[in-house]
Amino acid sequence: MTEVLAYAIALLVPAFAFYLIHALDLFKTSKATTILACALWGALIAYPLAMVVNGGLHSLIGYALVVSLTAPLVEELLKALVLLYYTRQPSFHYFVDGAVYGFSVGIGFAMTENLAYVSQTPSLALAIARVLSTSLMHAMASGVVGISLGRLRRARTPLWPLIGIGSAIAVHIVYNNVVNRLTGVSLLIVAVTIGIGGAALIALQIIIGLRQEKEQFSRTLGLQIDVSPGEREAIQQLGGASIEAILQELRGTFGEENVVLIRRLLITEANIGILENNLTLCLVSARLRDAWEAEIALRQSESHTIRQQMERSVLAYLSNLFPTRDKAMWDYLQEQLAVYDPTMVHTFDLFMRVSELAHRFTPTQLEAMAERLSRIDIFRNVSMADLENLSRAIEVEQFNDGATLFDQGDEGDAMYLIEAGEIAIYSLDSGHHERHIRTFSAGQVVGDFAVLDGEKRSARARAQGDLSVLVLRREVFQMFIQSRPQVIIAVLAVLAERARYTTRALEVTIQSLSRIAQGDYTSNPPTVTAPLEVPAVTEIPADVPSRLQRSLARFTSLLQAREQAVS
Amino acid sequence: MTGTTEDLRRFAMFKTISTADLEALARLTRRRQIARNALIFRRGDPGEWMMLICAGEARIFLNDEQGNEITFRTLGEGQILGEFSLLDHKNRTASAAANAPLDVLVLQRVDFLRLLQERPVVGIELMRGFAERIRYATTYLGRLNEALERLSNSEYEEAIRDMALSTDEAGMQALINTFVAMVHSLQERLPSDPKK
Numbered sequence: 001m002t003e004v005l006a007y008a009i010a011l012l013v014p015a016f017a018f019y020l021i022h023a024l025d026l027f028k029t030s031k032a033t034t035i036l037a038c039a040l041w042g043a044l045i046a047y048p049l050a051m052v053v054n055g056g057l058h059s060l061i062g063y064a065l066v067v068s069l070t071a072p073l074v075e076e077l078l079k080a081l082v083l084l085y086y087t088r089q090p091s092f093h094y095f096v097d098g099a100v101y102g103f104s105v106g107i108g109f110a111m112t113e114n115l116a117y118v119s120q121t122p123s124l125a126l127a128i129a130r131v132l133s134t135s136l137m138h139a140m141a142s143g144v145v146g147i148s149l150g151r152l153r154r155a156r157t158p159l160w161p162l163i164g165i166g167s168a169i170a171v172h173i174v175y176n177n178v179v180n181r182l183t184g185v186s187l188l189i190v191a192v193t194i195g196i197g198g199a200a201l202i203a204l205q206i207i208i209g210l211r212q213e214k215e216q217f218s219r220t221l222g223l224q225i226d227v228s229p230g231e232r233e234a235i236q237q238l239g240g241a242s243i244e245a246i247l248q249e250l251r252g253t254f255g256e257e258n259v260v261l262i263r264r265l266l267i268t269e270a271n272i273g274i275l276e277n278n279l280t281l282c283l284v285s286a287r288l289r290d291a292w293e294a295e296i297a298l299r300q301s302e303s304h305t306i307r308q309q310m311e312r313s314v315l316a317y318l319s320n321l322f323p324t325r326d327k328a329m330w331d332y333l334q335e336q337l338a339v340y341d342p343t344m345v346h347t348f349d350l351f352m353r354v355s356e357l358a359h360r361f362t363p364t365q366l367e368a369m370a371e372r373l374s375r376i377d378i379f380r381n382v383s384m385a386d387l388e389n390l391s392r393a394i395e396v397e398q399f400n401d402g403a404t405l406f407d408q409g410d411e412g413d414a415m416y417l418i419e420a421g422e423i424a425i426y427s428l429d430s431g432h433h434e435r436h437i438r439t440f441s442a443g444q445v446v447g448d449f450a451v452l453d454g455e456k457r458s459a460r461a462r463a464q465g466d467l468s469v470l471v472l473r474r475e476v477f478q479m480f481i482q483s484r485p486q487v488i489i490a491v492l493a494v495l496a497e498r499a500r501y502t503t504r505a506l507e508v509t510i511q512s513l514s515r516i517a518q519g520d521y522t523s524n525p526p527t528v529t530a531p532l533e534v535p536a537v538t539e540i541p542a543d544v545p546s547r548l549q550r551s552l553a554r555f556t557s558l559l560q561a562r563e564q565a566v567s
Numbered sequence: 568m569t570g571t572t573e574d575l576r577r578f579a580m581f582k583t584i585s586t587a588d589l590e591a592l593a594r595l596t597r598r599r600q601i602a603r604n605a606l607i608f609r610r611g612d613p614g615e616w617m618m619l620i621c622a623g624e625a626r627i628f629l630n631d632e633q634g635n636e637i638t639f640r641t642l643g644e645g646q647i648l649g650e651f652s653l654l655d656h657k658n659r660t661a662s663a664a665a666n667a668p669l670d671v672l673v674l675q676r677v678d679f680l681r682l683l684q685e686r687p688v689v690g691i692e693l694m695r696g697f698a699e700r701i702r703y704a705t706t707y708l709g710r711l712n713e714a715l716e717r718l719s720n721s722e723y724e725e726a727i728r729d730m731a732l733s734t735d736e737a738g739m740q741a742l743i744n745t746f747v748a749m750v751h752s753l754q755e756r757l758p759s760d761p762k763k
Contacts, residue, residue, distance in 0.1 A: 496654035
């Protein structure tokens with residue numbers, strides 16, 4: 001019975017260590033097959049080989065010297081062979097994996113050694129003490145060797161990794177020299193000390209390793225103090241390429257799936273930071289502040305969700321790489337992300353922080369401008385908070401009577417909302433003579449579609465009387481909406497409604513025209529139902545289809561009369 | 568089964584969408600076969616999805632007071648059924664049925680809105696596309712209005728010259744072609760202005 005128990009302990013304790021590695025999900029990046037191969041190497045190859053070598057040395061230099069000096073050296077080297085192999089594989093990226101592989105070799109080795117020991121000493125108390133201490137010692141020593149070899153691949157100098165390997169061998173030597181002189185409780189104390197010491201060594205290696213990685217990434221980002229201003233500028237000119245470089249490296253370490261999450265997390269965190277800066281730095285209405293606070297709360301829960309989807313090892317790595325308290329790093333990261341992935345980052349708010357456009361309006365003025373924007377058709381579904389935020393970038397411009405706002409063929413780069421005065425629109429004929437088409441007056445808008453599609457101006461616009469306009473640049477508007485899908489969806493809803501109406505009008509018109517072509521003036525023309533909501537302010541006239549229908553009806557009766565006159 | 572990016576590339580609505588975004592969009596679509604004469608939706612139905620026609624033909628129709636079907640549009644390969652409802656969430660304004668067996672990709676409104684949340688760039692491109700469509704259609708309808716004035720004065724050649732500019736937009740080209748054909752038939756039937 002005692003014997004069975006001793007064997008069970010000899011096997012179950014190391015097995016429990018394996019279970020811990022798996023259950024804690026600490027190092028998800030390592031491969032299960034590699035862990036197994038390492039354990040098998042330790043149990044079936046390294047241990048028997050060590051016995052052969054130790055036996056040979058035994059007859060050469062004597063038992064005492066083997067146990068106290070050469071056995072630790074031989075055993076650590078034999079165990080390390082497989083680690084040397086795996087840490088050199090192209091698929092090996094994350095140095096912490098080296099520790100996991102090291103544990104596995106050590107535990108595998110200890111399993112076989114325990115079985116051999118228990119078969120000779122069927123004393124339960126000794127078996128427990130011995131099994132615990134040996135398993136811990138082998139696991140920790142090889143763990144330190146593994147992480148050291150792992151770091152050897154990335155570290156700039158091999159100093160720390162070599163110290164790690166040396167200390168593992170030293171611990172093993174010390175252990176071998178005390179283990180046979182101790183029994184029971186004191187042996188257990190030694191075992192626990194070795195366990196804690198080994199764990200501390202590994203932790204130290206991880207901390208130093210991560211710090212070096214962080215330095216490396218900081219250098220990539222151009223943040224390192226020891227980088228000269230010139231170098232830093234050169235790196236910054238690469239713009240988002242540096243973020244791309246970091247993500248590319250992380251892709252190798254953690255795999256595509258985690259990098260997608262990392263990217264989303266970085267963007268979410270960057271947006272939270274940007275909105276928090278908004279709250280501290282911007283003078284806006286309570287309504288907009290509330291909206292920002294609500295969005296921060298939403299993004300924080302988003303960030304929480306992403307973190308939950310991430311593996312713990314990735315999170316630990318990230319919190320070292322991008323610590324939340326490092327504000328300078330985050331501010332810089334925000335800008336970098338805005339360049340690298342402008343579509344999701346609140347670039348508009350970043351821009352408003354540095355632009356000369358910032359802080360020109362009081363909260364009351366902003367609210368009044370938002371109110372004016374909300375009357376423009378394309379903005380009628382957009383929230384007032386969003387419109388107020390957008391209003392921060394509005395420019396107020398004055399034009400003298402007759403001055404040109406834009407010319408036919410110019411890029412459609414801005415929208416003009418008339419405060420006072422009028423805008424006259426002229427088309428130019430081949431001889432560059434102006435033909436007056438329309439006049440827009442106060443409260444009306446010119447170029448609302450230009451901010452959406454950037455189409456070239458189809459006509460010339462000039463001030464009629466002294467003109468004061470609110471200008472919204474297309475560039476700024478696009479920057480604003482790129483990270484605000486709710487605004488895009490609100491604008492799309494209005495556009496879809498209008499597109500539906502004009503498309504239907506087009507179809508009905510084509511049918512009317514072919515009916516006239518066939519000389520059919522009698523059948524009722526199909527009607528087009530106008531959108532239920534009366535279109536608000538817009539440059540593209542919404543009443544064109546209904547005007548056309550009236551013209552078609554008049555034209556049809558005219559033709560009918562004419563044909564009767566001919567026949 | 569879902570659609571592919573190659574399928575989606577055939578639709579003008581997606582012509583400026585990047586391959587990565589198109590892949591995400593394709594994953595949201597479901598392929599469906601619809602039998603000839605099957606009713607697709609009825610006027611007044613909620614617009615919860617749109618249908619991309621890969622093959623076959625559908626008609627859009629309304630029923631007049633006598634219950635007769637008045638077809639006012641047929642849609643074929645490369646055309647989209649119900650794209651406006653997807654965005655303005657209005658009920659169907661007409662009914663639709665299959666003229667010939669249809670091979671379609673269906674995109675649900677909820678999925679599409681989620682995609683727009685994750686990939687705003689897609690929304691920005693659609694915005695641009697819709698704005699262009701409205702702008703072009705309004706411009707050509709306005710131009711037609713002026714051309715009708717000329718026709719009232721029997722200025723046939725001038726009317727054609729004003730109207731007949733070529734365009735790469737299929738809907739507009741149909742309008743221009745129909746207009747030119749109409750003017751030619753009027754020229755035959757009413758060769759000269761009786762007032763002159």
